[in-house]
Amino acid sequence: MHAAVASAAALPKALLFGDAPQDRPAPDAAPVGSVRVLAKDEEIFAEGDCTAFFYKVISGAVRTSKLLTDGRRQIDAFHLAGDIFGIEPGAEHRFSAEAVGPAKVVIYRRCSLDALASGNGAFARQVVQAMMRSLERAQNHMLLLGRKSAVEKVATFLLDLAARQGGHVELPMSRCDIADHLGLTIETVSRSLTQLERDRVIEVPAHRRTIVLRDGAALRRLDS
Amino acid sequence: MHAAVASAAALPKALLFGDAPQDRPAPDAAPVGSVRVLAKDEEIFAEGDCTAFFYKVISGAVRTSKLLTDGRRQIDAFHLAGDIFGIEPGAEHRFSAEAVGPAKVVIYRRCSLDALASGNGAFARQVVQAMMRSLERAQNHMLLLGRKSAVEKVATFLLDLAARQGGHVELPMSRCDIADHLGLTIETVSRSLTQLERDRVIEVPAHRRTIVLRDGAALRRLDS
DNA sequence: CGGGCCGTTGACTCTTGTCAATCGCGGTGG
DNA sequence: CCACCGCGATTGACAAGAGTCAACGGCCCG
Numbered sequence: 001m002h003a004a005v006a007s008a009a010a011l012p013k014a015l016l017f018g019d020a021p022q023d024r025p026a027p028d029a030a031p032v033g034s035v036r037v038l039a040k041d042e043e044i045f046a047e048g049d050c051t052a053f054f055y056k057v058i059s060g061a062v063r064t065s066k067l068l069t070d071g072r073r074q075i076d077a078f079h080l081a082g083d084i085f086g087i088e089p090g091a092e093h094r095f096s097a098e099a100v101g102p103a104k105v106v107i108y109r110r111c112s113l114d115a116l117a118s119g120n121g122a123f124a125r126q127v128v129q130a131m132m133r134s135l136e137r138a139q140n141h142m143l144l145l146g147r148k149s150a151v152e153k154v155a156t157f158l159l160d161l162a163a164r165q166g167g168h169v170e171l172p173m174s175r176c177d178i179a180d181h182l183g184l185t186i187e188t189v190s191r192s193l194t195q196l197e198r199d200r201v202i203e204v205p206a207h208r209r210t211i212v213l214r215d216g217a218a219l220r221r222l223d224s
Numbered sequence: 225m226h227a228a229v230a231s232a233a234a235l236p237k238a239l240l241f242g243d244a245p246q247d248r249p250a251p252d253a254a255p256v257g258s259v260r261v262l263a264k265d266e267e268i269f270a271e272g273d274c275t276a277f278f279y280k281v282i283s284g285a286v287r288t289s290k291l292l293t294d295g296r297r298q299i300d301a302f303h304l305a306g307d308i309f310g311i312e313p314g315a316e317h318r319f320s321a322e323a324v325g326p327a328k329v330v331i332y333r334r335c336s337l338d339a340l341a342s343g344n345g346a347f348a349r350q351v352v353q354a355m356m357r358s359l360e361r362a363q364n365h366m367l368l369l370g371r372k373s374a375v376e377k378v379a380t381f382l383l384d385l386a387a388r389q390g391g392h393v394e395l396p397m398s399r400c401d402i403a404d405h406l407g408l409t410i411e412t413v414s415r416s417l418t419q420l421e422r423d424r425v426i427e428v429p430a431h432r433r434t435i436v437l438r439d440g441a442a443l444r445r446l447d448s
Numbered sequence: 449c450g451g452g453c454c455g456t457t458g459a460c461t462c463t464t465g466t467c468a469a470t471c472g473c474g475g476t477g478g
Numbered sequence: 479c480c481a482c483c484g485c486g487a488t489t490g491a492c493a494a495g496a497g498t499c500a501a502c503g504g505c506c507c508g
Contacts, residue, residue: 066363066367068367068371068372068448069448070448072371073371074366074367074370074371076363076366087356088356088360089353089356089357089359089360090360094360094363094364095363128352129313131352131355131356131359132312132313132355133313134359135313135355135358135359135362136312136313136314136318138359138362138363138366139290139300139318139319139362140290140318141366142298142300142362142365142366142369143290143292143298145366145369145370145407146298146369146404146406146407147292147296147297147298147407148292149495149496150495150496174453174454174455175454175455175456176454180370182370183369183370183371184496184497185496185497185498186454186455186456187455187456187457187496187497187498187499188495188496188497189455190455190456190457191456191457191496193456194456194457206504207505208454208455208456208504224292224293224294373463373464374463374464398486398487399486399487399488400486408464408465409464409465409466410486410487410488411464411465411466411487411488411489412463412464412465413487414487414488414489415464415488415489417488418488418489430472430473431473432486432487432488
């Protein structure tokens with residue numbers, strides 16, 4: 001069984017019990033730039049919601065993911081402080097987004113996107129760049145998903161996180177989230193970390209949420 | 225022509241041959257580009273090449289792919305007639321592109337992309353939409369790569385191709401290309417097709433480059 | 449103290465990859 | 479015309495990597 005199903009309890013309640021439409025931000029409720037404070041696993045938007053807004057992470061981490069009908073989940077990306085997410089081409093979100101832990105996001109009206117058409121502002125450029133970065137990340141991620149082994153996937157993931165966090169690695173997400181991001185199971189993620197630890201490439205202190213990169217060169221070799 | 229194909233072709237035409245040429249400022253928006261005729265496997269650009277141009281397929285098919293250092297390849301997408309490819313965020317291509325078989329492409333200068341920053345309305349919007357489509361495809365593909373079984377991958381691939389070709393499936397690419405697109409090996413692709421054939425879901429005439437979809441419902445079930 | 453999570457580990461299974469043989473087709477040259 | 483060759487695709491036997499199922503340990507929190 002896949003990780004996502006195994007840990008049904010960890011999935012947002014909204015997913016399991018259905019989500020009353022009024023639970024979600026009403027299309028006109030949020031002014032540009034308002035902040036929303038989120039609890040762990042709280043849903044920001046669901047697959048199929050209309051794309052009235054997009055978001056920027058202030059603190060914490062957010063995951064965007066898709067589901068197959070049988071519950072298998074693919075996390076597209078983790079978004080950390082400063083990242084923009086939720087920009088989509090169509091009228092409906094094709095991903096759902098939830099807070100990984102307690103988090104804060106700023107909400108922007110999607111129509112700000114139309115500034116692209118008329119706007120030469122710095123903001124428009126920033127939004128377009130965010131989109132391009134998403135695309136770039138998606139492309140790299142496809143290579144990872146389609147062609148890398150479990151250990152390589154984990155190594156790439158750690159290096160990526162280290163680069164985005166400034167050298168150290170503090171995992172804001174669960175093994176289940178990591179597994180769904182890398183197209184693996186939680187057991188395989190765990191075993192890969194154990195193997196990297198055995199090979200003295202990383203160290204994983206007892207809390208298991210911090211990772212010390214011991215041999216960056218070895219990691220980069222795995223990253224190809 | 226079926227709706228799906230018409231809409232796929234409509235975007236590029238609007239983008240590049242817009243019916244209101246006068247609202248595009250001339251000098252650095254793309255002049256209708258020169259045509260390049262390509263032989264099978266001929267390279268259009270390589271990973272690392274600078275992104276001076278982007279392209280539209282006139283005929284044939286083009287693949288964009290990435291390589292790991294050990295030679296494993298992930299094909300990002302196949303681009304058919306009417307498709308635009310080669311738009312990238314950075315100064316260098318992070319993919320290589322080659323013709324799948326004999327093909328023709330139109331070449332456009334990339335500098336038209338800079339229209340984004342200076343805010344030329346219609347053109348900018350459409351380029352952004354093309355980018356968003358790439359992103360959408362990338363995202364769907366990640367789900368496929370990370371979470372679908374071999375048979376499911378092949379089923380999805382066939383349905384996608386059928387939608388883009390107007391209902392029938394004529395494979396312009398080799399099993400090897402398909403395998404690299406789906407994150408499989410050629411043997412597994414072949415076995416999956418054989419299994420679908422055994423289950424009377426598809427038929428594969430002797431040339432092995434045409435596929436008849438016999439049980440679309442079954443395919444869609446596999447597609448989830 | 450007890451229960452629920454989360455993560456790790458072990459034993460086993462199974463899908464997919466690997467390696468190798470074969471088939472069939474199309475082109476080529478005797 | 480036909481034998482030969484090369485390439486792409488298929489098939490089979492086997493190996494291996496990852497998934498599944500299950501047990502366990504630590505930690506937090508009531």
